[in-house]
Amino acid sequence: MGLYYLLLRAWVHLGDGETTVRLLSCIFGTVTVAALYIAGARLFDRTTGLVAALLLAVDAGHLWVSQEARSYALVMCLTTISWWFLLRAATAARGRETWIAWAAYVVTAALAVYAHFYAALVLLAQAGVALWIPIGTATSDSITGGRIPRRVVLAGTLALVALLWPLARFLIAHPHHNIDWIGSEHQNRLQGVLWPVMHPTSSWGLASVAMLVVVGPGAIVAAWRRLTITTRWRCGVVLMWLGVPIVIAVATSLLLTPVIDQRYLTVCLPPLALATAVALTHVWPPRWFGGALLTVLAVDSVSVHWYYTHAVNEDWRGATAYVIGQAAPGDRVLFYAPYVHIPFDLYRDRLGVVRDASPQGPRHGQSLAVATAEARAQAPRVWLVLSHVDSPACQRAVARDLGSRFASGTRRAFTQIEVDLFSAPSDSSSGQAPAADSISVNCPQR
Numbered sequence: 157m158g159l160y161y162l163l164l165r166a167w168v169h170l171g172d173g174e175t176t177v178r179l180l181s182c183i184f185g186t187v188t189v190a191a192l193y194i195a196g197a198r199l200f201d202r203t204t205g206l207v208a209a210l211l212l213a214v215d216a217g218h219l220w221v222s223q224e225a226r227s228y229a230l231v232m233c234l235t236t237i238s239w240w241f242l243l244r245a246a247t248a249a250r251g252r253e254t255w256i257a258w259a260a261y262v263v264t265a266a267l268a269v270y271a272h273f274y275a276a277l278v279l280l281a282q283a284g285v286a287l288w289i290p291i292g293t294a295t296s297d298s299i300t301g302g303r304i305p306r307r308v309v310l311a312g313t314l315a316l317v318a319l320l321w322p323l324a325r326f327l328i329a330h331p332h333h334n335i336d337w338i339g340s341e342h343q344n345r346l347q348g349v350l351w352p353v354m355h356p357t358s359s360w361g362l363a364s365v366a367m368l369v370v371v372g373p374g375a376i377v378a379a380w381r382r383l384t385i386t387t388r389w390r391c392g393v394v395l396m397w398l399g400v401p402i403v404i405a406v407a408t409s410l411l412l413t414p415v416i417d418q419r420y421l422t423v424c425l426p427p428l429a430l431a432t433a434v435a436l437t438h439v440w441p442p443r444w445f446g447g448a449l450l451t452v453l454a455v456d457s458v459s460v461h462w463y464y465t466h467a468v469n470e471d472w473r474g475a476t477a478y479v480i481g482q483a484a485p486g487d488r489v490l491f492y493a494p495y496v497h498i499p500f501d502l503y504r505d506r507l508g509v510v511r512d513a514s515p516q517g518p519r520h521g522q523s524l525a526v527a528t529a530e531a532r533a534q535a536p537r538v539w540l541v542l543s544h545v546d547s548p549a550c551q552r553a554v555a556r557d558l559g560s561r562f563a564s565g566t567r568r569a570f571t572q573i574e575v576d577l578f579s580a581p582s583d584s585s586s587g588q589a590p591a592a593d594s595i596s597v598n599c600p601q602r
């Protein structure tokens with residue numbers, strides 16, 4: 157997510173409050189709605205683009221990523237804009253206009269991958285469109301048959317490879333802790349496909365997604381033979397935009413290792429909304445349009461209501477204030493992953509506490525096992541701060557290892573966070589901390 161954090165670093169000069177920080181993603185989410193309207197209108201018509209934008213705007217998943225201080229709204233925005241530029245390159249008059257549109261597409265697509273590398277799955281769908289689906293030149297408001305000039309495709313491909321080569325080298329040379337946790341958490345490959353879809357989505361959220369799939373891509377596939385050639389290739393573009401990332405992710409999860417996470421595949425939300433809009437405006441009978449649209453919006457509204465009433469964020473403000481208020485000199489604050497201390501540091505600084513008042517672990521580059529061994533041997537008390545409390549295996553592993561040296565004194569639950577205090581030495585402790593390599597702590601590194 158390098159591009160997002162680069163932008164965020166400049167953005168926080170406006171303020172580091174929750175509202176200001178999350179506003180950046182909110183802007184990207186709003187721009188995505190506008191970009192989907194423009195792409196849908198260019199590929200089909202203004203009505204289709206407007207319906208697609210409406211469906212995306214009220215989608216709970218889109219609202220979720222648009223309020224997170226992470227890169228998911230940015231990558232969704234950039235991939236949608238890149239599709240618009242690709243369509244412009246395909247429908248522009250040959251010559252300078254085509255090259256300008258294609259250059260804009262290359263830059264936007266490359267930035268999308270630097271926002272999140274799952275955008276590369278979208279680029280594969282775009283490659284299929286550029287090479288095989290017959291998009292041609294524009295004549296007034298219509299699009300005639302033909303293909304994107306191969307020399308343009310070749311030049312754009314070489315430019316993309318050049319722009320993405322540094323990222324490719326980085327991914328090849330280093331382990332991917334921000335994706336390896338999926339395989340660690342889901343040893344069963346089928347579970348790795350199904351569980352991210354089911355959790356932590358509400359039943360209404362699943363119902364809204366299922367309805368969109370039935371109304372959208374399901375209706376398009378069922379009516380494929382009845383569609384005209386012109387409508388068919390346009391629908392093919394939408395189905396490739398939606399299907400290629402999903403098919404590759406599912407195949408990789410089943411054949412190699414689980415790689416599916418709800419947040420990573422939010423790049424599929426815009427094409428899902430567009431597919432549903434296409435089904436409502438071009439596939440289903442016109443007399444069904446109003447009733448079907450209202451039904452989809454009604455189910456979506458219930459899902460959105462559930463999101464705003466049940467989906468809550470981690471209470472780092474309360475957990476940090478509790479630890480800082482109760483900590484004693486020499487205490488150690490232990491997190492199951494190094495990056496988890498970032499929100500803790502943020503709220504501790506707001507409380508005016510000196511940063512090194514309570515040593516933390518794991519330090520950068522330090523394993524959780526080594527940090528646990530140090531805490532056992534050096535600290536009179538250890539505060540174990542667990543976020544992602546839906547990972548019980550991690551919680552049990554860390555608590556078991558600390559329990560061999562300490563007796564758990566208190567446990568305090570906050571929203572999506574649990575704080576355990578290990579204080580009095582346990583009777584079974586010999587006073588010697590075991591070696592780090594004897595500690596079996598294997599927690600997902602998200």
